[in-house]
């Protein structure tokens with residue numbers, strides 16, 4: 001490892017993967033690539049309440065700098081209101097405003113971990129954890145989720161992953177890309193482990209159907225130290241606003257909040273205009289969310305329709321979120337499927353290993369893809385696999 005005197009937090013010798021290289025070449029050739037990986041809601045053809053959003057950002061008090069490390073009161077009250085609408089009481093005093101969910105992870109890792117400590121993360125899941133942890137000199141240990149028609153936490157494997165250096169357990173509820181929610185019975189067992197919990201609920205508002213066995217949120221007071229993370233990027237489809245939050249509860253949560261305040265005070269990273277706009281942005285987000293739900297539902301129905309007849313492609317069951325996973329024949333590696341689809345059919349999908357699927361061969365598609373692109377892309381995928 002030649003870091004030339006720079007920190008080893010950064011992956012200095014990372015090279016673009018073959019799919020990225022091929023995509024760059026396709027784009028340079030002006031190919032019309034059907035992108036079935038679009039996860040940026042501001043690029044996916046939704047109609048945003050533009051007036052409301054832009055007006056909200058022009059609050060007269062945005063001309064004044066009066067920082068509050070935990071977040072401006074109107075912003076913390078807006079978060080409280082967001083949970084109230086979901087039937088959950090979250091006092092503004094339990095809320096810390098951050099610039100994103102990613103920053104919220106960084107804050108909680110700084111709060112709980114010394115260099116070399118460990119955090120448990122689900123597998124498969126969102127690939128940013130490795131980087132977020134590396135930036136804090138923290139080690140990631142994966143605990144597996146297993147699929148048998150539905151996704152479950154593998155508890156023996158989870159217990160085996162706990163060491164004296166374990167400082168937190170990350171739950172992604174619902175998980176990305178599996179779209180699986182945490183179940184009540186799973187939460188009971190996790191709570192007994194006595195490990196502080198980080199619950200990433202950025203996709204919590206995107207469930208395809210209700211389910212009473214599910215944990216909707218861990219934002220209400222818990223018996224174990226718990227940090228719920230969410231923000232505007234997914235629930236309101238507004239990643240560019242850069243506003244997220246942490247809701248703390250459980251033993252010593254007040255001390256935890258003091259620590260988070262100390263961390264936040266070091267950076268004071270959240271802009272005043274977006275904090276003042278939060279009540280309006282959350283309201284506007286409702287409209288965006290409804291459009292996203294309509295799109296993801298329609299694409300899922302389309303997918304099931306196209307695959308209804310006997311097919312070599314199997315759709316993994318998905319309860320919520322923005323992604324869906326296809327299991328494809330192992331005649332090729334999933335990377336080769338993705339490369340072939342892009343090279344020959346101009347269709348871009350993600351291979352499962354981007355999310356650390358334990359076995360082959362899985363492809364991940366974004367349900368947010370505009371439906372005409374989604375349909376055509378799927379038809380080409382099916383034609384290739386058949």
Ligand SMILES: Cc1ncc(COP(=O)(O)O)c(C=O)c1O
Pocket residue numbers: 100101102103126172176200202230231232233234239243244
């Ligand atoms: C599970 C999960 N958590 C967090 C994030 C990042 O959210 P933010 O934009 O608030 O940092 C993402 C983005 O894809 C995600 O999939």
